[in-house]
Amino acid sequence: MASTAGQVIRCRAAVAWEPGKPLVMEEVEVAPPQAMEVRLKILFTSLCHTDVYFWEAKGQTPLFPRIFGHEAGGIVESVGEGVTDLIPGDHVLPVFTGECKECRHCKSEESNMCDLLRINTDRGVMLNDGKSRFSIKGKPIYHFVGTSTFSEYTVVHVGCVAKINPAAPLDKVCILSCGISTGLGATLNVAKPKMGSTVAIFGLGAVGLAAAEGARIAGASRIIGVDLNSKRFDEAKKFGVTEFVNPKDHDKPVQEVIAEMTGGGVDRSVECTGSVNAMISAFECVHDGWGVAVLVGVPNKDDAFKTHPMNLLNEKTLKGTFFGNYKPRSDLPAVVEKYMNKELELEKFITHEVSFSEINKAFEYMLKGDSLRCIIRMDA
Numbered sequence: 001m002a003s004t005a006g007q008v009i010r011c012r013a014a015v016a017w018e019p020g021k022p023l024v025m026e027e028v029e030v031a032p033p034q035a036m037e038v039r040l041k042i043l044f045t046s047l048c049h050t051d052v053y054f055w056e057a058k059g060q061t062p063l064f065p066r067i068f069g070h071e072a073g074g075i076v077e078s079v080g081e082g083v084t085d086l087i088p089g090d091h092v093l094p095v096f097t098g099e100c101k102e103c104r105h106c107k108s109e110e111s112n113m114c115d116l117l118r119i120n121t122d123r124g125v126m127l128n129d130g131k132s133r134f135s136i137k138g139k140p141i142y143h144f145v146g147t148s149t150f151s152e153y154t155v156v157h158v159g160c161v162a163k164i165n166p167a168a169p170l171d172k173v174c175i176l177s178c179g180i181s182t183g184l185g186a187t188l189n190v191a192k193p194k195m196g197s198t199v200a201i202f203g204l205g206a207v208g209l210a211a212a213e214g215a216r217i218a219g220a221s222r223i224i225g226v227d228l229n230s231k232r233f234d235e236a237k238k239f240g241v242t243e244f245v246n247p248k249d250h251d252k253p254v255q256e257v258i259a260e261m262t263g264g265g266v267d268r269s270v271e272c273t274g275s276v277n278a279m280i281s282a283f284e285c286v287h288d289g290w291g292v293a294v295l296v297g298v299p300n301k302d303d304a305f306k307t308h309p310m311n312l313l314n315e316k317t318l319k320g321t322f323f324g325n326y327k328p329r330s331d332l333p334a335v336v337e338k339y340m341n342k343e344l345e346l347e348k349f350i351t352h353e354v355s356f357s358e359i360n361k362a363f364e365y366m367l368k369g370d371s372l373r374c375i376i377r378m379d380a
């Protein structure tokens, strides 16, 4: 691998030329990493709903042509100037939000919102020089959330790379680089349900089911799953979900249904849908006096959250989180170890697998509501 260091690499990437149009497999040039950057060989990537939102660009700022992808596992190919804690050959997970280790957020025990590297969905270039490292015949192609893993090689800021146990199978732990850690951490690190409590999970995709897994690990007595897609309910039982509510089956708002089921509301709720209506329901369905709701879904850019302020006076708490409050470099290696120690099962989240050349199928599965996570193998 050392032979490619410092050189432009030509490789395959799945390029989104226009919103909502199938990705096109192209030969791209990937420039060498600059200061504080690393170039990764991606071995496995998977599709998260956040990729789909920004690819559809219905309620998000469009930026094209772009290389999407942020849930992945790979190996360091080469490092730029100033990179001291990674070397070629290291096994890594790239993460859409970073950790510079120097700012007030990185030094705070409470925050993972790094001043320098926190998620930025509108920026399509690298921080160092404001340029892209991808091009096709000299024409730049934009990055996505600093990761762009739908490419055989990508360039990422060192602060967005978690070095993990080289024995961990990358085709499984790649899903920890976004969705599963996000859902798990939203429950364990942010909602923090007590043993025996009731928890509602809105949205039973991979993120929501990982949040349910967190509730199970925390010892919740009832885990109420809420989804518009009834097909999700059977699968959710494997993740400890004990009861189901489909808002479409009721004439009244789902928060009222949940209040009736639980004698006034749940102790904790975690929203993993991206729908602002579900966010409002998730907040309003928690019990007054102590209930805590955590928002995880990515809203549309013009959404506004509307609730009566009396809900807050009545001591319901509203929170939100990116990446489950985990600091990517400091905390993610330990989440990988949870899988290695069999405290966390990842296989049940992986419902599909496709080769890189068939990547558009992964989008179809997610849009049909058939998949949790679809692994995309880069070598095929």
Ligand code: NAD
Residues within 6 Å of the ligand: 047, 048, 049, 050, 053, 178, 179, 182, 202, 203, 204, 205, 206, 207, 208, 226, 227, 228, 229, 232, 247, 272, 273, 274, 275, 277, 278, 295, 296, 297, 298, 299, 321, 322, 323, 324, 366, 369, 371, 372
């Ligand atoms: P997914 O599409 O697999 O799952 C979403 C589920 O929500 C689907 O089953 C869908 O039927 C359901 N749903 C949609 N609207 C609903 C509503 N109004 N009420 C009830 N259920 C509804 O998506 P995913 O990959 O699991 O991601 C879930 C959300 O989490 C997305 O919004 C994604 O962008 C977001 N996300 C956030 C972070 C973060 O750090 N905050 C990280 C990863 C993903």
Ligand code: ZN
Residues within 6 Å of the ligand: 048, 049, 050, 051, 070, 071, 178, 179
């Ligand atoms: Zn994601």
